[in-house]
Amino acid sequence: MIIWRFLGPSYHIRVLKLDKFKPEEIVDGFRRKGAYVLEFQRDIDIELAIESFIASSYGDYVYVLKFPKGRLFLARHTKRLHEKKWPSSGRYIARDENGLKRLLLREVSRKSMVVMEVPRIIIWGTVWWLVWSYFKEYPLGTFLLFFLGFLLDDLSKALEYFVLGYCRD
Numbered sequence: 001m002i003i004w005r006f007l008g009p010s011y012h013i014r015v016l017k018l019d020k021f022k023p024e025e026i027v028d029g030f031r032r033k034g035a036y037v038l039e040f041q042r043d044i045d046i047e048l049a050i051e052s053f054i055a056s057s058y059g060d061y062v063y064v065l066k067f068p069k070g071r072l073f074l075a076r077h078t079k080r081l082h083e084k085k086w087p088s089s090g091r092y093i094a095r096d097e098n099g100l101k102r103l104l105l106r107e108v109s110r111k112s113m114v115v116m117e118v119p120r121i122i123i124w125g126t127v128w129w130l131v132w133s134y135f136k137e138y139p140l141g142t143f144l145l146f147f148l149g150f151l152l153d154d155l156s157k158a159l160e161y162f163v164l165g166y167c168r169d
Contacts, residue, residue, distance in 0.1 A: 009093035009161075011100045012080065012169070015064045015107055016089050023067045027075075030063070035077040040108055042070075050074075050104045054097060062100065064107045072108060091169040099165020116164075123159045127152055 018026055030037050036057040041049060057076040065073040094100040105112040131152065160167040 010096055011060055011094040013062045013092040017066045019068055023071055030075045035075045037073055037075045040072040040074055046109050092166050093169050094166040103166040127156050
């Protein structure tokens, strides 16, 4: 039980870039399925808008719907919603509400995205520097790294999850 709480994500986030769809059709479909949908307004403070969305909705599944011309909708539901017509896009997990806020900030604001990517780049840089410094003396290690590279990806995801509060699913 404690291990699942430690490793289990609280939120599942999906970022959908729906360039070929009309916003009205998709939003109405989400509402018909029982999701809470909010059009994201960039006129007000971005952090306040995200906190308002999180406080006024409930559910473990959060959707960021991106449409052409900068229209953006946030949706939240208690069940996973899926359509075969949706393009494959970003799937994330968040550890807690703070991780969810960070991810939503990253997705809705370019300025926040740049600021949020710095810790991620530091994590990846640290992992790769440690690997490079260890394996530069051992050529066989580089060969093994090629075949065991997926372990580094999992390690970096775990670090992102525990440091940033979210990671790619």
